[in-house]
Amino acid sequence: MNIDVLYRPAHSMARVELSPGEAIEAEAGAMMGTTTNVEMTTSVGGIKKGLKRLFGGETLFRNTFRAVGSSGEVLLAPSLCGDMTVLDVSSGGWFLQSGAYVASSDTVDLNTKVGGFKSFFAGPGFFILNATGQGSVLVGAFGALEEVKVDGELIIDTGHIVAWKADGKLEYKVEKAARTWWKSLLSGEVLACRFTGQGSVWIQTRNPSSYGRKVGLMLPPKKG
Amino acid sequence: MQHAVKHGPSFSTLTVQLAAGETITAESDAMITRTADVSIEPRLNASRSGGVWGTIKALFIALIRKIFGGETMFVNDFTASQAAEIRLAPVMSGHIVHRRLENERILLQPGSYLASGAGLSMRLQWAGLRGLLSKEGIVFVEISGTGDLFMTAYGGIQPIEVDGSFVVDNGHIVAFETGLDFKITTPGGGMLGFFGSGEGLVCNFTGKGTVWIQSRNTGALVDWITRLLP
Numbered sequence: 327m328n329i330d331v332l333y334r335p336a337h338s339m340a341r342v343e344l345s346p347g348e349a350i351e352a353e354a355g356a357m358m359g360t361t362t363n364v365e366m367t368t369s370v371g372g373i374k375k376g377l378k379r380l381f382g383g384e385t386l387f388r389n390t391f392r393a394v395g396s397s398g399e400v401l402l403a404p405s406l407c408g409d410m411t412v413l414d415v416s417s418g419g420w421f422l423q424s425g426a427y428v429a430s431s432d433t434v435d436l437n438t439k440v441g442g443f444k445s446f447f448a449g450p451g452f453f454i455l456n457a458t459g460q461g462s463v464l465v466g467a468f469g470a471l472e473e474v475k476v477d478g479e480l481i482i483d484t485g486h487i488v489a490w491k492a493d494g495k496l497e498y499k500v501e502k503a504a505r506t507w508w509k510s511l512l513s514g515e516v517l518a519c520r521f522t523g524q525g526s527v528w529i530q531t532r533n534p535s536s537y538g539r540k541v542g543l544m545l546p547p548k549k550g
Numbered sequence: 551m552q553h554a555v556k557h558g559p560s561f562s563t564l565t566v567q568l569a570a571g572e573t574i575t576a577e578s579d580a581m582i583t584r585t586a587d588v589s590i591e592p593r594l595n596a597s598r599s600g601g602v603w604g605t606i607k608a609l610f611i612a613l614i615r616k617i618f619g620g621e622t623m624f625v626n627d628f629t630a631s632q633a634a635e636i637r638l639a640p641v642m643s644g645h646i647v648h649r650r651l652e653n654e655r656i657l658l659q660p661g662s663y664l665a666s667g668a669g670l671s672m673r674l675q676w677a678g679l680r681g682l683l684s685k686e687g688i689v690f691v692e693i694s695g696t697g698d699l700f701m702t703a704y705g706g707i708q709p710i711e712v713d714g715s716f717v718v719d720n721g722h723i724v725a726f727e728t729g730l731d732f733k734i735t736t737p738g739g740g741m742l743g744f745f746g747s748g749e750g751l752v753c754n755f756t757g758k759g760t761v762w763i764q765s766r767n768t769g770a771l772v773d774w775i776t777r778l779l780p
Contacts (some may be wrong), residue, residue, distance in 0.1 A: 336560055407643065408561070469561035469643070478588035503581075506589045512592035512745045513626050514578030520586075523704040529582060529637075531561040536579055536641045537601075546778065 327431055329462060331537050336455060340428070340466075342400040344393035347368060352429035364391050376538025390439060394441035404428050404466035406534060411471050413537075419458035426488045427536070431461025435478045456492060459498040465489050467531030476521045478526045484517045485533035496525035551667055551698050552690070556628055559645035559706045564638045564665065568630035573671075576665040577690060578624050582637040587687035591627045595672065640664055644764065647707050655694040655728040661768070662724045667697030702726050705766030715756040721767035727759035 327350065329345040339358065342350050360366070367390045391400045404410065413420050415434050421439055430436060439454040457463045465471075467488055472481065476496060483503070490496055500523075503515035510516050551574070552567040566574055581590070628636050640646065646664060649656065650718065657675065666672070673692045693699055701707070703724045710716055712730060720734065737752045755761055 336559070350742070396556075470557035472557070472563070474583060479585065481588075482583045482584055483579075483581055507696065509590070509592055512624050513590055514592075514624065515581055515590070526581075531557050531563045531582070531639050532643065532662075533579070533639075533641065540641045541772065541775065544768070545776055 327462065329412045329464060331410045331412065331464075336407050336483070338403070338408065338410040338466070339340040340402045340410055340464055342389070342391075342398065342402060342429070344398045346393055346396055349390050349392035349432040350429050351388050351390050351434075352400075352402055355388060355390065355428060356402045356404060356428055358403050360391060360400045361393075362400040363394050363396055364398040364400055365394050368393055388535040392432075393498070402429050402464065405467045406466070407469040408467040408530065408532070410464055410466045411466055411528065413457075413489060415457050415462050415463055418455060418491060420463060420489050420491045421492045422455040422457060422463065423484075423487045424453040424455050426465040426530070427455055427463070427466065428466045429464040430457060431453065431454050431463075431494075433459055434463060435459045448533040453477075458492070463489075465528065467528075467530035467532075468537070469530050472529050472531065474527045474529055475508040476527055477524050478522075480521050480527070481499070481518050482521065482527060482529060483515055483533065484519050485535055486529045487519055488530050490521065490527040491525035496521055496527075498522075498525050553648065553698070553700075555646045555648070560643045560648045562639070562644065564646050566636050566638070566665075567633045568628070568636065572633050572674035573627050573629040574665055575627050575668070575670075576624050576638050576704075577633050577640070577663055578626060580621055580638045580640065580664060581626070581628070582639050584628065584636045585634045587632045587634040588628050588630050590637055590726040591629065592624045592667060593627060595625045595674075609648055616678070634745035636663055638700075642704040642768065644703040644705050645647040645707045646702050646764070647709075647714055647762065648698060648765055649725075651693065651696055653696050654662075655689040655692060655693055656699065656725055657728060658725040660689060660691055660722045660766075662701050662703060662762075663693075665700040666693060667699075669697030670695040670699060674755065701762065704768050705764045706772070708765065710756050710761045710762050710763060711759075713758050715754060716761060718755065718763055719767070720751045720753055720755050720759060722763045722765075722771045723753055723760040724764050726755060726761040730757045730761065731739070732754045732756075 327348055330341045332339050365366055368387050435458045437456045439456055499520045501520055502510040504510045504513050504517040554565045556563050670693050675690045676691045733754045734751055735754055
């Protein structure tokens, strides 16, 4: 499987080349086009898994695209303006903020982690997926993507986290953004994630929920 | 205060290196990352030396801004206990520009403020009665003192060196130097010009100084989305 990301950073599109028999799983709605020998199947992947996904702000269904007979091509795109990148899962895996997930090789295992009550308040985007196994994960961002190397301690706003290394060298903890809850609320940051150890964190340079709130507040109230 | 702007113009971020004891003030919710040696302290978006009356006035203006402009009433002070790094970003897609102030004043359209160094103070200023007609805002944010100012915008930021006069659509103003006089007016063409030209109100700048303008207009985005809503 080979994945190229084109039209970066604002309007990124991924071109996935599949060998005969190879398959890629993608979030519902991400497919732009496929060659005619690519077969699509839709699955929930088990009711419990599907519900967890829905709860975590993702789609209930996930589509699998398999090249049958000969090699094939799938074009994928996320819905927001922003960059995408391909992460290699084989060396220890990755944690993803669930809204960042676009697609993954069917050899990659994805598990939703419900991260306790704090991450519940971090907004629908902050459910965590753990990608393990072999293959690649395609993640999408709102805005540009940047890889930040943590060596020691780094605090990141939960709305800007895309993915981080899951090889055990990087600890994470969702906590209040300032010293007290009252100050965290006033600061507008509310929750942040504290990373400790060594490893990579990918961040997105815009926060989708902040953007939605800002533009949303300027819109007229919904009728009815 | 060392700084770098990356990922511009659309998805710009500002990275600032803080020395021990240094403070940067930033718009609410602007922080992306900070190292562990940076503390965060929210405070009311007002001058630090305004006294009780100043605070009440600031609270009142901030409330009005909140109602009309969707703005937040608080800013955050980030202070480094040792050498530290902080990364900031605005909410909208757009660029960030830096302007060093040396005992000067600059007026900003609310929403253009991203961050400022400790030597700068912030005050809200009425744009005059005619500003009430303008949907883009009825107040300006006045930044004065000595220090680094970081402004943001919706879209790209174009500086215009005015020497004489220049007309800018109200929705496209980012900031301007106080060497310029401004008058909010209709774009010409009488009543039809005001209601039919799609330009709303314009700002007529006269004098000598810089006006920064943005290549997109939040009001126009909102109008466009509003028409598409069910």
